[in-house]
Amino acid sequence: MGDLVTGEAVVLDLRVAQLASRAVAFAIDVAVQFGLLLLVFLLAPVDLDSALATAVGLTLLIAVMIGLPTAVETATRGRSLGKLAMGLRVVRDDGGAIRFRHALVRALGGFVVDFWVLGLAGAIALFVSLFSPQGKRVGDYLAGTVVIHVRVPKQEVELATMPPQLAEWAAGLDLSQLPEELVLAARQYLSRYHELNEQARWDLGSRLSNDVGVAVRSPRLEYTHPHPYLSAVLAERRRRAS
Structure with a gap:
């Protein structure tokens, strides 16, 4: 690493x-x-x-x-x-x-x-x-x-959980333009979420969410926390890949 x-x-x-x-x-x-x-x-x-x-x-x-x-x-x-x-x-x-x-x-x-x-x-x-x-x-x-x-071994992949309230929204996303490096950064953010202080969770999560929102053409709503937003995108991506 x-x-x-x-x-x-x-x-x-x-x-x-x-x-x-x-x-x-x-x-x-x-x-x-x-x-x-x-x-x-x-x-x-x-x-x-x-x-x-x-x-x-x-x-x-x-x-x-x-x-x-x-x-x-x-x-x-x-x-x-x-x-x-x-x-x-x-x-x-x-x-x-x-x-x-x-x-x-x-x-x-x-x-x-x-x-x-x-x-x-x-x-x-x-x-x-x-x-x-x-x-x-x-x-x-x-x-x-x-x-x-960008090929991460399976045992190192953080398995994001799909928030039930975002499942229907995530199913309609276009993930074809989502870059691998952004997926890796979001995955690392989710895996280390509990190690970050509250300000870092929000600041880094918001920046990653904004970048992901541009890539998938569906920006995060202001009242949605970055963690469930990113979890939904990565979980949907994993579902389609499997």
Whole structure:
């Protein structure tokens, strides 16, 4: 487990990805990138003059090595093909979903410092990750992100109970846009609810409920406490999955 601190200074022990799983995910992503570069160069015209060929090659390199991972992680809210295969996701340090600027900084940091330009084929990323409690590389430190596991073992899953008064409402929810990292944060909140003081219960619960309400297009009513609201959403999600 790794501690992630929310905006309300409440610690959530989300499962930080280990170096081995991140390395496999990285290898998959690199294989895809180099495969795309090879395909593009094989299909490129051979009659370009040297200056133009250099410019086109540099543009393609930047597009594939920086533009592609930035676009993919932005569109998927932190998941590349390799991370999807390994059950990983990039989130902000407070557990929230990353945005374009986070993905761009990670991609730039990875290309320039962690892996290629200065990174000695990943030596810098490996060195920094080994000394980071959360397995961060330089790009993660610059972007304020961390990579977590989204596949939680069954014995670690907090089984939320469906409040009877919210069962009918929950059955009509659209849960297709509910992100995994938000589910993990809500699950941790429910599992540690009794460890929090009353103010933290309300503040953190309200923030999570607001984010969940946007995702499921059904905001929490002001008179509904965050705990039963989140319990209903997670219980309905588990019911559909089973």
